[in-house]
Amino acid sequence: MRRLIPTGEAARPVEFADADRPVPEPDEALIRVEAFAPNRGETFLLDRPRPGLLPGKDVAGRVVRQAADGSGPGPGTRVVGHPPLGGWAEYAAVPTHSLAVLPDGVDSVRAAALPLAGITALRLLRAAGSPAGRRLLLTGASGGVGHYVTELAAAAGAELTVVTATPARGERLRALGAAEVVHEVAAADGPFDVVLESTGGPHLATALSKLRPGGLLVWFGQATRTPATLDFFGLLGSPEGVTLRHFHYAGAPYGPDLETLVRLVETGRLHPEIGRVADWSDTAAVLVDLRERRIRGKAVLTTEAAR
Amino acid sequence: MRRLIPTGEAARPVEFADADRPVPEPDEALIRVEAFAPNRGETFLLDRPRPGLLPGKDVAGRVVRQAADGSGPGPGTRVVGHPPLGGWAEYAAVPTHSLAVLPDGVDSVRAAALPLAGITALRLLRAAGSPAGRRLLLTGASGGVGHYVTELAAAAGAELTVVTATPARGERLRALGAAEVVHEVAAADGPFDVVLESTGGPHLATALSKLRPGGLLVWFGQATRTPATLDFFGLLGSPEGVTLRHFHYAGAPYGPDLETLVRLVETGRLHPEIGRVADWSDTAAVLVDLRERRIRGKAVLTTEAAR
Numbered sequence: 001m002r003r004l005i006p007t008g009e010a011a012r013p014v015e016f017a018d019a020d021r022p023v024p025e026p027d028e029a030l031i032r033v034e035a036f037a038p039n040r041g042e043t044f045l046l047d048r049p050r051p052g053l054l055p056g057k058d059v060a061g062r063v064v065r066q067a068a069d070g071s072g073p074g075p076g077t078r079v080v081g082h083p084p085l086g087g088w089a090e091y092a093a094v095p096t097h098s099l100a101v102l103p104d105g106v107d108s109v110r111a112a113a114l115p116l117a118g119i120t121a122l123r124l125l126r127a128a129g130s131p132a133g134r135r136l137l138l139t140g141a142s143g144g145v146g147h148y149v150t151e152l153a154a155a156a157g158a159e160l161t162v163v164t165a166t167p168a169r170g171e172r173l174r175a176l177g178a179a180e181v182v183h184e185v186a187a188a189d190g191p192f193d194v195v196l197e198s199t200g201g202p203h204l205a206t207a208l209s210k211l212r213p214g215g216l217l218v219w220f221g222q223a224t225r226t227p228a229t230l231d232f233f234g235l236l237g238s239p240e241g242v243t244l245r246h247f248h249y250a251g252a253p254y255g256p257d258l259e260t261l262v263r264l265v266e267t268g269r270l271h272p273e274i275g276r277v278a279d280w281s282d283t284a285a286v287l288v289d290l291r292e293r294r295i296r297g298k299a300v301l302t303t304e305a306a307r
Numbered sequence: 308m309r310r311l312i313p314t315g316e317a318a319r320p321v322e323f324a325d326a327d328r329p330v331p332e333p334d335e336a337l338i339r340v341e342a343f344a345p346n347r348g349e350t351f352l353l354d355r356p357r358p359g360l361l362p363g364k365d366v367a368g369r370v371v372r373q374a375a376d377g378s379g380p381g382p383g384t385r386v387v388g389h390p391p392l393g394g395w396a397e398y399a400a401v402p403t404h405s406l407a408v409l410p411d412g413v414d415s416v417r418a419a420a421l422p423l424a425g426i427t428a429l430r431l432l433r434a435a436g437s438p439a440g441r442r443l444l445l446t447g448a449s450g451g452v453g454h455y456v457t458e459l460a461a462a463a464g465a466e467l468t469v470v471t472a473t474p475a476r477g478e479r480l481r482a483l484g485a486a487e488v489v490h491e492v493a494a495a496d497g498p499f500d501v502v503l504e505s506t507g508g509p510h511l512a513t514a515l516s517k518l519r520p521g522g523l524l525v526w527f528g529q530a531t532r533t534p535a536t537l538d539f540f541g542l543l544g545s546p547e548g549v550t551l552r553h554f555h556y557a558g559a560p561y562g563p564d565l566e567t568l569v570r571l572v573e574t575g576r577l578h579p580e581i582g583r584v585a586d587w588s589d590t591a592a593v594l595v596d597l598r599e600r601r602i603r604g605k606a607v608l609t610t611e612a613a614r
Contacts, residue, residue: 127548200539208553222539229536232507232529235553241434245550246515246542 003089004056004283006049012284013046014055014088022086024093029072030065031079031094034306035112036087037298038283040143040223043291056087059094060102060111061305072096078108080262082115082254088283090303100258105266108306113272113298117144118261120220120249121152124196127218127247131158134193137210138162139185139203140223141178142169144298147273149196151176155269161188169296172273185210191239194218201226204244205234213239220247223293273297310396311363311590313356319591320353321362321395329393331400336379337372338386338401341613342419343394344605345590347450347530350598363394366401367409367418368612379403385415387569389422389561395590397610404560412573415613420579420605424451425568427527427556428459431503434525434554438465441500444517445469446492446510447530448485449476451605454580456503458483462576468495470506476603479580492517498546501525508533511551512541520546527554530600580604 001021004014024030037058045053060080063073073079073096080102081087081094102111124145125131131153138149141162153160154177161180164170170181182188185203190210197207198221205228208217222228235242264270275296278286286299308328311321331337344365352360367387370380380386380403387409388394388401409418431452432438438460445456448469460467461484468487471477477488489495492510497517504514505528512535515524529535542549571577582603585593593606 204537219539227536227538227541229534230511231534232526232553234534236555238553240558241552241554243550243552245548246539246545247548248543251547 001090003054003086004280006046006053006055008049010047011288013043013287014284019089021091022093024065024067025095026068027071027097028093028095029063029067029079029099031059031061031081031092032064032305033059033087033090033092033303034061034108035059035300035302036280037112037300038088038287038290039116040290043287046287054086054089056085056089056092057082058112058115059083059087059092060108064091067096072099073101078102080111080114080258082119082258088280090305095252097253097255098258100255100262102262103266106262109274109277109300109302110265110272111262112300113144113274114261114265115254115258116249117298118148118270119254119257120145121148122257122260123249124149124218124220124247125152125156127245128194128196128216131156133157134159135191136160137185137188137190137192137195137207139196139207140198140221141173142296144273145198145220147173147176147297148270150178151270154178161192163188165293172296176271191215196220199223200228202228204228205230208235208242208244209238211239211242214241215239215243217242217244218247219244220249274300276300277302308397310361310393311587313353313360313362315356317354318595320350320594321591326396328398329400331372331374332402333375334378334404335400335402336370336374336386336406338366338368338388338399339371339612340366340394340397340399340610341368341415342366342607342609343587344419344422344607345395345594345597346423347597350594353594361393361396363392363396363399364389365419365422366390366394366399367415371398374403379406380408385409387418387421387565389426389565395587397612402559404562405565407562407565407569409569410573413569416581416584416607416609417572417579418569419607420451420581421568421572422561422565423556424605425455425577426561426564427452428455429564429567430556431456431525431527431554432459432463434552435501435503435523438463440464441466442498443467444492444495444497444499444502444514446503446514447505447528448480449603451580452505452527454480454483454604455577457485458577461485468499470495472600479603483578498522503527506530507535509535511535512537515542515549515551516545518546518549521548522546522550524549524551525554526551527556581607583607584609
C-alpha cells in the first residue's frame with residue numbers, strides 16, 4: 001500500500017512511500033481510508049519529524065477487517081476514527097474504542113473533518129460549563145475547532161464573541177451563531193463568563209483581563225507558538241479571582257464523542273466547515289497552506305477509495 | 308502627632324514627620340495606634356513612593372473616638388484593624404467594617420500581626436477548598452502568610468508540604484503541623500491536590516507540574532518579582548487539566564475575618580509567628596530586613612502608646 005511519510009522539508013513536508021499494510025492489535029479494526037484530515041498541530045510535528053513518525057489521526061473509510069477480539073463493527077461498515085497515528089495511508093489500524101459507525105447521510109469527507117477538532121470542541125465546552133445564557137469569548141476562531149465551538153455554543157444559548165484575523169472569516173462564524181466578531185482580542189467587549197483561548201503569547205493576559213471576576217479562561221492552544229508571560233502584579237488590574245485552566249483534548253476512548261458528532265451532523269445540528277478538499281496527492285501543498293493559516297476551517301484529503 | 312512617611316531612599320525608606328491627626332470619615336473610628344505590622348508587599352511601594360503615600364494597613368490599639376455614624380466600638384475599646392492606609396502613625400482612621408474588638412487575652416503585638424497575612428491565609432484556604440485529607444503544597448512558606456496557612460491547614464486535616472529557603476525556617480513550620488519541609492519546589496514529592504504558590508518566576512511552571520490531574524494552583528504572590536512564563540506545549544507534560552487561579556486577598560469588609568482570627572488566637576488555635584518586635588523608631592531598619600527576607604514570619608513595631 002501507499003502512505004505519506006515526513007520528509008523534514010518545510011516546502012514539501014510529506015511524500016508517498018510504499019509500505020506493508022499495518023498489522024492491527026487485537027482491539028484494532030483495519031480500515032480502508034477514504035478521507036483523512038490533517039490538523040495544524042500535526043503540521044508542527046513535521047518540522048523536525050522524529051524517526052518513524054507516521055502522521056494521521058483523523059480518518060473516515062470502510063472496515064476491511066474486524067478487530068480480532070470481536071469488538072467494533074464488521075467488514076464493510078462505514079466508519080470514522082481517531083487512531084493515534086498512521087492515518088495518512090491507504091489502510092489504517094484504528095482501536096475500536098475510538099471508532100463510530102457512519103450513517104448513509106454522512107459522507108466520508110465531512111466525517112474525516114470531525115475527530116480531533118470536533119472532540120476538542122465537545123470537551124472544551126464541557127470544561128467551560130453550561131453555556132446557556134453565558135457570555136463566551138473564543139480566540140483563534142477561524143480554524144476547525146472554532147467553527148464547531150461556535151455552532152454548538154450558540155445553539156446551547158451562549159452569547160458568543162469570536163476573534164478572527166479577517167472579516168471574511170467572521171462571516172461564516174456569524175452565520176453559525178456568533179453574536180459578535182472582532183479581529184483582535186483587545187477589541188472584544190467584555191466582561192465574559194468564559195474565555196476559550198488558543199493563541200497564547202501576549203494575547204493570553206489580554207484575554208484574562210476580559211473575564212468577569214471569578215471567570216474562567218480555558219487555554220487550549222498556542223497558535224502564535226509564543227509562550228505567555230503572566231505578571232502577578234500586572235494581573236492585579238484584572239478581574240478578581242480569575243482562573244486559567246490548561247486544556248488538552250486528548251484521552252481515549254474517543255468513540256462516544258465521535259458518535260455524538262456523527263449524530264449532530266446527521267441531524268443537521270453541526271456543519272463541518274471544510275475550506276479545502278483535495279486529492280491526497282496534493283497533501284504536501286495543503287499542509288503548507290494549513291500551517292500558514294490559509295485554509296478556513298478544515299482541510300480534507302481523499303484517496304482512490306473515495307471514488 | 309507623628310507619622311512615618313516615605314523617603315524614597317532604599318537604605319532608610321521611612322522617616323518621622325509631624326502631621327495633623329487624621330479626620331475620620333463618618334464610618335471611621337479614630338484609633339490610638341499601639342502596634343503596627345508592615346508587610347513585604349508594602350515595602351515594594353516604598354521603592355518609588357507616589358506623592359502623598361501614607362503606608363500602613365495593619366494596626367492594633369484603642370479607640371479614641373467612635374465613628375460618627377454610630378457604628379463600631381466606642382472609646383476605650385481595644386481593637387485590631389485593617390485600614391487602607393495611614394497605619395504607621397500615632398493615630399489612624401479605620402473603617403468600622405474593618406475592625407474587630409480585642410479580648411484581654413490578645414495583646415496588641417500579636418493582634419497587629421494578624422490583618423493582611425491572616426486574612427490572606429483565611430481567604431486563600433477558602434479558595435483552595437476543603438483541606439481535610441488533601442495533599443497541599445505551599446511555596447514561600449516562611450513569611451507571615453505561610454505560618455498562618457500551615458497551622459490552619461494542618462489543623463483542618465491537610466497533609467502539607469512546605470517550601471522554605473532554609474532548614475531553620477522549616478523547623479517552626481514543622482512544629483505548626485507541616486508534614487514535609489523541602490527547600491525548593493522541584494524537590495516536593497507530589498502529586499498534590501492543591502498548590503498555594505507565591506514565588507512566581509520559573510517556580511510557577513514547576514509547581515504546576517506537581518499537581519494531580521485536575522488539580523488547582525492558587526497563585527497569590529510573586530516574591531521573586533519575576534513574571535512567570537507558561538508554555539502551552541511545555542505544560543502538555545504536566546498533569547491533565549490543571550487550573551491556575553490568580554488570587555489577591557483584597558476586598559472589604561475585613562471585620563468578620565479579623566473576628567475569626569482574633570478568636571483563633573484567643574482560643575490557642577492560631578499562633579502568630581513574630582520574628583521581630585521593635586520600637587517604631589527602628590521601622591526603617593526593620594523594613595529593610597523584611598524586604599531582604601531576613602525576618603521569619605511577621606515584624607511588629609510598637610509606639611509609645613503600647614508602654
